[in-house]
Amino acid sequence: MVFQNYALYPHMTVYNNIAFGLRQKKIEDVVIDKNGNEKKIKRHYTKQEIDEKVQEAARTLEITEYLKRKPKALSGGQRQRVAIGRAIVRKPKVFLMDEPLSNLDAKLRNQMRAEIIELRKKVQTTFVYVTHDQVEAMTLGDRIVIMKDGFIQQVGTPSEVFNHPANLFVAGFIGAPQMNFFDATLKKAAGGYEVELCGKRFALEKEACATLAAKGVEGGEIILGVRPEHIVLTGEKDGIASDISIYEMMGSEYQVHVKVNEKDVIIRVPIVGLNPKINAQILSNGKIYFSFAPEVMQLFDKESGVSLLY
Secondary structure, three states: OEEOHHHOOOOOOHHHHHHHHHHHOEEEEEEEOOOOOEEEEEEEOOHHHHHHHHHHHHHHHOOHHHOOOOHHHOOHHHHHHHHHHHHHOOOOOEEEEEOOOOOOOHHHHHHHHHHHHHHHHHOOOEEEEEOOOHHHHHHHOOOEEEEEOOEEEEEEOHHHHHHOOOEHHHHHHOOOOOOEEEEEEEEEEOOEEEEEEOOEEEEOOHHHHHHHHHOOOOOEEEEEEEOHHHEEEOOOOOOEEEEEEEEEEOOOEEEEEEEEOOEEEEEEEEOOOOOHHHHHHHHOOOEEEEEEOHHHOEEEEOOOOEEOOO
């Protein structure tokens, strides 16, 4: 079942929009003939059956009070629920949602995302949801299929595609702000591997080292990926030094922009519990020092963009 709110009939009430598909649909009944044999007959839904299904859908979507209105008298979110209701009453095996929230404002999108999640709990049917918004994909999907130029890049749960991206495209698409990328060098070290960047070396965790060793990776030029929330502020001795370009105050955190080898890097810095000296450096666009935890570094082949850890 495919639906969009722009497909509502403007001259019909909400009730008639929801009921429209039922009036066109034939169903099979089994009856017993005079000889006692079962016989299948096709018929349309009765008015009572249609009313029961419309009322049930309206209660599920909380639009009972709008049944006598026409679409032009509804908000965008309400029209979207009517469109969903028209699909629900036909009990489809699959819902296909093609960017249903794209024309809604930010506040209404958040509300509708929550409503779709609640709907999925009530309607035990497969939902195929198409979107260009990674936030919608992460919050609504049980499994995500990420595509580029008509080709599938990765299939996985939201956690899998976030924590273990298959390539640079997936890594950059999932997450907001997007993952930071650095030109770095992978080197073998005693008992494992290290990443060298700006004269500093960062050890990889054991699991990552085992994966690289199993693949026979020798080292060389790579692209290092680290999400803004995974960059750790450190002291002068342990971290990479960089001047702050700008900072954005986001309420509970700063989004600090710095330059590393001429590339813009974003660092998410929680404000609660922040060292006063570091806070002063941020507010004055001074110098900060940062590092990476071993378990959060993503490594990509510089030529193909494919993850070395996937």
